[in-house]
Amino acid sequence: MTTENAMAYDVGPRDSVGWKLHDDGTRVHRYTCTIHDGQGCDGRCGPLPAADPVEEAPVPDVTIVSIGRLHDERQGEWADVLQRATIAVDLRENFRDPHKLKKELRTLTAHDQVVRDIVMDTPGVRQVLAGTALQIGGYLAGPTAAPIIVVTQCAGGRHRAASTAMALRAVVAGDVEEAAAYGLADAAEQFAGRDLVVDLVHRDLDKDVVDR
Numbered sequence: 001m002t003t004e005n006a007m008a009y010d011v012g013p014r015d016s017v018g019w020k021l022h023d024d025g026t027r028v029h030r031y032t033c034t035i036h037d038g039q040g041c042d043g044r045c046g047p048l049p050a051a052d053p054v055e056e057a058p059v060p061d062v063t064i065v066s067i068g069r070l071h072d073e074r075q076g077e078w079a080d081v082l083q084r085a086t087i088a089v090d091l092r093e094n095f096r097d098p099h100k101l102k103k104e105l106r107t108l109t110a111h112d113q114v115v116r117d118i119v120m121d122t123p124g125v126r127q128v129l130a131g132t133a134l135q136i137g138g139y140l141a142g143p144t145a146a147p148i149i150v151v152t153q154c155a156g157g158r159h160r161a162a163s164t165a166m167a168l169r170a171v172v173a174g175d176v177e178e179a180a181a182y183g184l185a186d187a188a189e190q191f192a193g194r195d196l197v198v199d200l201v202h203r204d205l206d207k208d209v210v211d212r
Helices: 003-010 114-118 125-140 160-173 176-181 185-189
Strands: 062-068 088-092 148-154 198-202
Touching: 003 114, 088 125, 114 125, 114 160, 125 148, 125 160, 125 185, 148 160, 160 176, 160 185, 160 198, 176 185
Parallel strands: 062 148, 062 198, 088 148
Antiparallel strands: none
């Protein structure tokens, strides 16, 4: 039997015990085989085997989403993330946009090490993230388990919000070595060994630079 024939057999409606059905509701047999005579049978007539259950991705304990507030009008899964946020960290007013400090950073993003370094070396940023990690730990310690959404915000979503989201992910995932690269090894220690499921989403990181 060709792969094409096998695929044709395996798709379509089935009856209650797994046989594939013709449009008129009769059972489909490979080649000329029938249930009883077996003529021309390839030895594999019968109900289709049950499909292996699809392993579902675990629900994240913590989801960290970076956004650029200049993109708030856009559509998409995370357009309303601020309304769903457990913790929202706004970096726009207290921490200057890196590209205002160095014009050559305008077209770069948090994917670039130089951007992450400048953001993390900004006075106060590490303290804010360490405090946010304590907040997350507090929510996780509550008597009712519930998913936590943490939102980091800046103007365009390409520098401050994305860099701090990356740092927080390392911390909450308990990855002490990676967190150390952000100067947050101590903050990560409280999560080490907890095996939390932590998702990182950059809503606006790869969007174009906004002219303003």
